[in-house]
Amino acid sequence: MAEETQVQPDPITSKSYSVHLLVSMLLLLASLVWAIYDEVEIMRPYKEYQARFSAYYTGFLMELQPQQAAREDEIRQSPEYQELDGELSTAEQAVRARIAEIDREVGRGVVPRMTAARGAFQILRSEIDAQRYLIEVSHDEGEKESLREDIEEIRSRVVEVELPLADGSGETEELELQYEQLEAEFLGMQERRTALQAERLEALAEANRLRAERDALMSDRLVGLGATQIDGLIANMRNFDVGIKQIHLLDIDLVDRCESCHLGIREPVEIGATDLIYPVFKSHPRPELLQIHDPEAFGCSSCHNGNGRATRSVTKGHGRHKFWLWPMYYPENVEAGCQQCHAKEVVTPGGETLNMGRELYMNKGCWGCHRFEGYDAEAEELTAVRQELRNLNATYSANAKEMRVNLDLGDTASDGGAAQRYYARAEELRLTNTRVDAEIHNLQMEETNLAQEVKKFGPSLKEIKLKDVKEWIPAWIKDPHEFRPGSKMPVFRLLDEEVQQISAYLWQNALDGELARHPRGNAERGQELFETRGCMGCHSIGEGDSRMGGDFAANLSRVGEKMNYDYMVRWIHDPSEVTPDPDVPDAMRPRPVMPSLRLTDQESRDIATYLSEQRTDQEYPPAPYMDDPDMAAAGLAAIRHYGCAGCHEITGLEEEGRIGTDLTLEGSKPLERLDFALKTHEAELEGWYSHKGFFERKLENPAVFDEGKEREHLERLRMPNFNLSAEEINGLTTFLLGAVETTFPEQYRFEPEDERADVQEGWWIITRHNCTGCHQIRPGNVSSFMTIPRYADDPDWAEQLPPQLYTEGARVQPEWLAGFLSNPALSESDINRNGVREYLHARMPTFYFSDRQLAKLTKFFMARDSQPVPHMPEAMEPLTNAERAIGRQLFTSDAAPCLQCHMTGVPSQDVDATAPNFLIASERLKPNWTYRWMLEPAAIAPGTAMPSELFERDGDRWVFSGQIPAQARNYEGDHADLLTRYMFQMDGAELRRLQALQ
Amino acid sequence: MSNRRVLAAAFVPAFLLAMAFACGGDDYFDEYDARTRGQSGGQSGDAAPVGEMVTVDPATAATVTGMITFSGDVPRFPPVNMSAEPDCIQLHGGRVPSDRVVVNDGKLQHVMVWVSKGLEGKRFPVRTDMVNLDQDGCIYKPHVVAVQMGQPLNITNSDPTTHNVHPLPRENREWNKSQTSGAPAIDYAFPRAEMKIAVKCNIHPWMQAYIHVMEHPYFAVSAADGTFEIGNLPPGSYTLQAVHEQLGEQEVQITVGASESTEVTFAYTG
Incomplete structure (x- = not known):
């Protein structure tokens, strides 16, 4: 039994691993094959794109070529072309013989003769030069003399030359010439050649002019490329080079390989989305933008975002990837890419979605809570100006002191020279201070201007006791959109007791004052005035389908329910007339955005009467709590909490800051710092865990990220709901997506310092004062007036539209314009009229522009039309x-x-x-x-x-x-x-x- | 045996994983094809759909004739006030009645009648007859004209004074040309169909006319005796619409057989 013990076989020798090894080897081999295939094919998907592109594009061009050729033929057959072509042939014919003669004379006579003469001449000249050198290096006067004689000998030597005849006959003549004769011969031929060439040019001038004219006619009439150009493109495709197509910009470390697949983007032929079957090959939809932003200088991803280096897949290239920070903008937000370099602008021509977002940010009052650089800039400038004023005053005092010291030193100096130096120094300081003084004066003016310009977004609440119906106030605060759909006042999520407390505080802290009493006016006349005088450039009336007018200011459909008649009359008559506020000196008082239409008292009463009839039967319950001081005390805390003072002047909260986050760089805030709260997982699953997803959902429902959270009322999100439309949300999202910290150096950003800066600055004032509600300033503008039914439908009323301002800078003189903007009646006494277009029912209102704003607006119009400032009037010949x-x-x-x-x-x-x-x-x-x-x-x-x-x-x-x-x-x-x-x-x-x- | 399994178990998945990873390349073209399969071919772009060109056989063509009647009180418009232009006053013996609503013996003039439905998707040759709009006595004659798109409108000035011709379209191109006395006619063909294009003379603001530009040739404007006739109509069922600038629209359904003639009456009331 024991013998039967088996010896364990040695696995090394007894067991074969050949199968393992074989399998491993095969696997390794397969991996190698795979690796090579992967590297060559899989990792380079653009190869397929390029193969397909060059095939489809060639086909497309081949189809296009005969069409264009036919068009060219058609143009060639046109009488105008034929006529020019005929004239051209005649002109060419007329000079053909002479041209041939000149060409023969030059080519066979003058040039060969010149060359031959020059050859012989140069031999002699080099000999002379050699002798001259020897003279220069020699120290022996005798030797020099003999060398000079040698030169004379060379000069007088007679050389035998064979020169072709100058007439181009091909004959030659043998001549015996000396050095100077040779030179004369050579120079003479040179001159002859120049003369003949000039004659040739002269003779051909007419033909060349006609040819240019004929070709211009062709390129003028032909839409698209010519057949020859298309042939060139087809040839390009035949020699197409497969490989990465990339733009590399060293200074911003940008590598964009987008065009490895988007091959048609910059082709000179317009390629429609499906012209080459697949939209990937289409032309850039806005080639005019590429003209001002040459891709060779800007790349692609600098505007579009995405991962410009990636070529592996669509997802990777477009950066639509969890780990890529800057995913490519979706088409609806593509203009976000403009913002980073055009951050100083509120209107960028061509960026209409972005412009809408910016305008909303301004005119929905987002900046009341959220700082954004450039918005409400006046307040920040005011702070800066005040600081500068303090600095200048300090400089002034220091200079004055140093001057006194120098004068004293001069008085007591030991000698006259030293005294003069002290006096000179004192003089210089005195002159410097004169300049400083002037600068201080200017800054003080600017301070006053800025103080007048600084204005909170909403109306001042210091006047509500005079202005509003008491019981209406809590209803409004509770839900402004219930009363006035689409109002700029957003809906806060307030408890009833908070509504009551806030109302109580505002009521008890409002100013008391006296209002003049007014009799009722004529509502019918008032309506006519309201609809035609200009109110509807900004205000709308009617709800739903019957709504008409502008949306810059309030919809007045129910204004009769809320506003006191006497206050309304005063406000319509002169919006700058306010109840005196002991805390604010008059010069520093913010000026209203609403302008004066220079109405008479009677007209103001008529309009107010019409408006006060705009009401429903809504009853408002009594609000005795508004007089309760305890409620008011609690109200102050609520007002602070919700940031009401961000948009409104409120007694006791004059210095209150903004409660929201600064959004200037919100688009580049790291995603994890946007608080998706309990929605994070859902967002990731549904694919909206992105800046875009956050902005869109937050704007649609500002409370969305509170959902599911267990929180006290006061801990909940405070941002109110603006009930924005989908289009508005998209505009604001685009703006916020573009609000990024740019990585581009200065030369990429559009921050001009020449007159283009005036254009940028002007748009801010125009947007803030809604000039486009009445005027068309850019082509494509639709003013609110144009949408009012009578102006839109009745040709007689269409003539009553306020003037278009497309070329205002070229039209008017700047000094006149500034004066007109400040006083559109063009008269101090006769103000109840338009200064220029007295026949218009609509009236150019008097805005409460500061001098600074007047200057900026004037410069805006001048800069836009490239008008020099200051204006030098054209000299005009007097009439005989x-x-x-x-x-x-x-x-x-x-x-x-x-x-x-x-x-x-x-x-x-x-x-x-x-x-x-x-x-x-x-x-x-x-x-x-x-x-x-x-x-x-x-x-x-x-x-x-x-x-x-x-x-x-x-x-x-x-x-x-x-x-x-x-x-x-x-x-x-x-x-x-x-x-x-x-x-x-x-x-x-x-x-x-x-x-x-x- | 088990060793081999372990090896295979470790190797094969790793290999497959590597393959799968490498395979995750770009399949844009397949995806696009899958997405667009079944959809109609490429986009047609902005160009208007080109309908089928119809040639009407005169042997079977139908005719619609009719009458616009008016009963009740004729809306009154103040007479034309030409006081700003003595040259114009001189051209008239006395008061110039308004041309906003013109009724003769209970028959209404200046009503545009046209086939508003039933011809969709069809194209017809452009009418070549000349339509004239004259400025005569500082008034447009006639007050309402209709042309087919592409059909030239011949605008003349028979007055001894300068006018300017200023159509105010919403869909066509806008233009405004001065036409002095005796100046050559302005021939203009509107390239797009559009109802009720107002024409103004800014120099004489009381002057107004309306131009209707139609896609097809089946329209007529009622004459002074209230009659209208639309001929050469292919047999079929149509909606016939009547439009008057002040008195609004009316519609009737009609069916005409080959070579038939139908009579239609539109009755307006005051």
Whole structure:
């Protein structure tokens, strides 16, 4: 049994691992094969993109080529082209013989002869040069003399040369020439060549001009690329190089390989989304943006975000990946990419979604709670100016003291020279202080300006006792959107007792004062005034489908329920008239945003009467608690907690700061610092754990991240609900996504210091004062006025729209503009009118602009039209008596019905006027603009009542296209120019004369 | 045996994992194809859908004739006030009645009648007859004109004074040209269909006319005796609409067979 004990076999020798090894080896081999395949194919998916692109694109171009060729042919067949082409052939034919002659003479005669002469000449010259060198290095006068003789010998040596004849016949002649004769021959030929070439150019000038004209006609008429250019593109595709296409910008360490797949983005042919089957190959949808942001200088991901280096997959390249911090913006937010470099702007042309977000941020009052750099900048500037003032005052005192010291030292100095030095130093300090003093004065003005500009977003609540119906206040605070849907006052989540406490505090701390009593006015007249005078540029009325007017200011559908009549009359008549506040000196009082329409007392009463009839039957329960001091005390805490003072002036809370977080860099805040609270998991699962997801949900429902949390009432999120529309949420989200700390150096950011900065600054004032509610300032603007039914539907009312301001800077003189903006009546006494367009029912209101704002607005309009500031008036040739007579004739002729529409100052005629008075032209307008306006008004104000084609071209001047009066028929000048000069030299006497003529 | 299992168990999944990882490449094209499969082909872009071009056989074409009647009190509009322009007053013997509502013997003029439904998706050759809009006596004659899109409108000035012609479309291009006395006619073809384009003369603000630009050639404007006729209509069922600038719209359903002639009456009341 024991013998049967088995010896354990040695596993090393007895057991075969060959199978293991084989399997391992096969696996390793497979891995290697796989690794190579992976590296070459899988890791380079762009290869497939490129293969497909070059195939599809070639096909696309091949289809396009004959179409374009046909179009080119069509243009070639057009009579204009044919005519030019014919003229070109004739011109070429006319000079062909002479050109050939010149070419032969130059090519076969002049140049060969010149070359031959130069060859012989150069040999002699080098010999002379050699002798000269020897003279220079020699120390022996005798040797020098003999060398000079050698030179003379060379100069007089006769050389035998064979020169081709200059006429190009090909014949040669043998000549015996000396050094100077050779030089003369060579120079003469050179001259001849220049002369012939000049003659050739001259002869071809006409043909070249015609060819350029013909080619210009072709490129002018042909939309898209020419057939030859397309052939070039097809050839490019044939030689297509497969590989990474990347943009590398060293200074910002950017590598973008986007174009490895998005191959059509910059192709010169427009490629539609499905032209190459797959949208990945389409052209950039806004090539005009690439023109100002050349991808070679900006890259792609600098605007779009995403991971520009990644080429492995769509997800990775687009950065739509949990671990990539800057995912590519979705199309609806793509303009977020503009904000980082255009952070100083509130209006960026072409970025309409972003502009909407910025405007909402400003005009929904987000900045009341959340600081954002640039918004409410006046308050911060005011602080800075005050600090600067303190510094300057200190400098002034220090200088004054040092001056006194120097004077004393001078008085007691031992010698005159030293005394003079002390005195000079004292003098210098005195002059310096004169400058400092002037600077202090300017800063003080700026301080006053800024103090007037600084304004909280909402109305002051210090006046509510005079302004509002007491019982209405708690209902409003409880739910403003119940009373006024879409109001800028958001809905807070308040307990009933908080509502009562806040109401009590506001009521008991409001100012007392006296209001003048007013009789009721005429509501019907009031309604007409309300709808046409200008109120609806900002305010709306009616709800739902019947809502009309602007949304910049409150909807007044129920204003009669809330506001006291007498207060309303005062407010409409003069919004700057307020109940005196003992705490604020008048000069420093913030000016209202609402302007004055310069209404009469009666008109104000009529409008107020109409508005006070805008009400429902809603009853408000009595609110005795509003007089309870204990409630008020509790109210103060609630007001602080909810940050009411961020938007409203409230007694006792003048210095209260903002309660929200600073959003200037919110878009680059690390994601984990955005508090998704209990929603984090859900957000990750549903794919909205991102800045975009957070902003969108928070804006839609600011309490959303409280959901599921166990919290005391006062610990809950405070942000109120603005009930924003989906479009508004998208605009604000876009803005916040773009609110990032830029990593780009200065040269990438749009922070100009030239006149473009004036344009940027101007937009802030324009947005804040809703100038676009009445005026179209940028093409595409739709003003609130344009949407009011009567203006939209009735052609007669359409003429009553406030003027378009597309070229305002080119139109008016800056000093005039500043004066007009400050006083649009253009009169101190006669203010119940428009200064320029008296015929408009709508009135340009008087805004309470500070001088600083007036200057900025004026500079804005000038900068936008590239108008130099200061303005140097164009010199204008005085009219001769004869010209004045002709001007008068033209002005009143049937061909120029100027006085039919333009005001003349005669009330009976001005009833029907629809255009401004000529008398103010010379101080208001610029002559060059006026000239262009007469020729093509539609190019300046589309839709204007002023007709086009009043003039026609006659040689190099413009003449009236109608029957020209006898006197003017012999006038040889430009009619439009004459009329401009006539208009600019018009005065009251001349105008009366014209009327007599009519 | 077990050793081998362990080995395989360790190796194979690792290998498969590596493969799977490497396979997770880009399948944009497949995904896009899957997503768009079943959907109609490429986007058509902004261009209007091109309908089928119809040639009407005159042998079977139908005709709609009719009459616009008016009963009750004629809405009164103040007479035209030309006091701002003596040249215009001189062209008239006396008072110039308003052309907003013109009723003769109970028949209403200036009513636009057109086929509003029943011709969708069809295209018709553009009418070539000349439609004239004249400025005569500082009044547009006629007050309402209708043209097919692409059909030229011939605008003339028969007055001794300068006018400006200023159509105020919402969908077409806006323009505003001065036309002096005796100046050549302005020929203009509106490229887009649009109802009720107001035309103004800014120099004489009382002047107003309306232009209707139609997609198809089946329309007419009622004459002074209230009649209208729409001919060469392919047989079928249609909605016929009447539009008057002051008195509003009316509709009737009509069915016309081959070579039939139908009579329709629109009755407006004051």
